[in-house]
Amino acid sequence: MSAAAPIAVTRRAPASAPPRWPVDDVEALFALPFVDLVFRAQEVHRAHHAPNAVQLSTLLSIKTGGCPEDCAYCPQSARHATGVASEPMLDVAQVRAAAHAAKDAGATRFCMGAAWRSVKDRDLDPVLDLVREVKALGMEACCTLGMLKDGQAQKLKAAGLDFYNHNLDTSPEFYGAIVGTRDYADRLDTLGRVRDAGIAVCCGGIVGMGESRRERAGLVAALANLDPYPESVPINHLVQVEGTPLHDRLGGESALDPFEFVRTIAVARITMPKSKVRLSAGRRELGDAVQALCFMAGANSIFYGDKLLTTGNPDVDADRALLARLGLVVASTAA
Numbered sequence: 001m002s003a004a005a006p007i008a009v010t011r012r013a014p015a016s017a018p019p020r021w022p023v024d025d026v027e028a029l030f031a032l033p034f035v036d037l038v039f040r041a042q043e044v045h046r047a048h049h050a051p052n053a054v055q056l057s058t059l060l061s062i063k064t065g066g067c068p069e070d071c072a073y074c075p076q077s078a079r080h081a082t083g084v085a086s087e088p089m090l091d092v093a094q095v096r097a098a099a100h101a102a103k104d105a106g107a108t109r110f111c112m113g114a115a116w117r118s119v120k121d122r123d124l125d126p127v128l129d130l131v132r133e134v135k136a137l138g139m140e141a142c143c144t145l146g147m148l149k150d151g152q153a154q155k156l157k158a159a160g161l162d163f164y165n166h167n168l169d170t171s172p173e174f175y176g177a178i179v180g181t182r183d184y185a186d187r188l189d190t191l192g193r194v195r196d197a198g199i200a201v202c203c204g205g206i207v208g209m210g211e212s213r214r215e216r217a218g219l220v221a222a223l224a225n226l227d228p229y230p231e232s233v234p235i236n237h238l239v240q241v242e243g244t245p246l247h248d249r250l251g252g253e254s255a256l257d258p259f260e261f262v263r264t265i266a267v268a269r270i271t272m273p274k275s276k277v278r279l280s281a282g283r284r285e286l287g288d289a290v291q292a293l294c295f296m297a298g299a300n301s302i303f304y305g306d307k308l309l310t311t312g313n314p315d316v317d318a319d320r321a322l323l324a325r326l327g328l329v330v331a332s333t334a335a
């Protein structure tokens with residue numbers, strides 16, 4: 001879907017309607033033999049997307065660190081001793097330069113992240129200027145700023161924002177083990193505001209946090225049962241940062257078999273056929289071969305650029321080389 005295409009207004013299903021994707025059905029997909037699952041995902045992928053095209057989004061942290069939330073995975077929480085300092089918001093010239101560089105490197109979407117619980121009205125105006133700058137370069141603009149209040153999504157839309165990223169992060173059942181300072185309903189509320197303002201939704205989650213397969217299925221089901229489901233679905237592999245509670249809990253060792261990550265991509269592709277499914281945080285640790293399997297399983301977008309928000313990402317040359325080795329081309333239209 002192009003950025004200019006009309007976006008359906010959120011339709012909230014009556015409470016009694018069965019979910020489109022019961023968790024049991026999603027879990028059954030996870031349980032398929034690996035090759036059967038990837039084959040099914042590839043069939044769905046080819047029915048809806050150019051099979052060898054990958055969309056490139058570049059991230060910039062416009063306000064780093066000092067966040068009051070307690071998300072157990074996040075290096076930017078002020079509650080965790082990770083060495084990430086609280087910095088002021090970047091100015092327009094810094095953001096313009098970064099967006100220019102991203103465009104020159106081939107990215108079609110520029111995503112600006114802020115370590116906020118929610119957006120203060122006094123902080124929104126400068127962000128609107130940043131959105132206008134990105135749009136003036138002819139790129140798609142995305143923001144991830146935390147929870148939104150009445151009227152804020154409309155202002156972002158009026159400034160030209162194409163996408164708002166707000167992740168469900170994990171299943172409703174596991175959420176309380178990861179975040180204590182807000183609940184699932186808060187996330188759904190902001191997603192509804194974004195949808196109702198006519199901004200496309202970028203919503204995904206993190207795997208490898210010690211969740212069970214059932215809980216991974218619960219995350220994918222929660223995403224796929226949004227009505228409509230998100231246009232963009234970032235699937236992050238937890239980056240364990242020293243000083244975060246999850247690093248303490250998991251000891252720096254990956255809690256996930258890499259094939260289970262590929263399965264998560266495949267299940268997201270099958271349950272959300274038209275979405276861009278994005279390989280997000282953790283690609284450095286996954287390595288080239290697992291990423292290639294993810295592309296086979298229906299991933300068709302990556303975060304591209306040497307840095308995510310505060311942690312590293314494969315460098316641009318390595319990604320260019322990987323795409324070339326796999327015969328993947330950069331999608332010229334982003335959606």
Ligand code: SAM
Nearest residue numbers: 073074114115116144145146167236238239281
């Ligand atoms: N503060 C806003 C919020 O939480 O919605 C926006 C920024 S927040 C850093 C954006 C997303 O980054 C989180 O929802 C989470 O999915 C992802 N993230 C943060 N730390 C991560 C980590 N260590 N590994 C993987 N993903 C992470």
Ligand code: DTB
Nearest residue numbers: 113144234280281308309310311
């Ligand atoms: C998303 O799902 N992943 C991105 C983006 N949306 C904002 C952020 C990943 C952050 C990884 C940890 C860090 O670099 O601080």
Ligand code: SF4
Nearest residue numbers: 067069071074077115
């Ligand atoms: Fe704050 Fe977002 Fe990090 Fe949670 S994920 S601590 S809300 S920046």
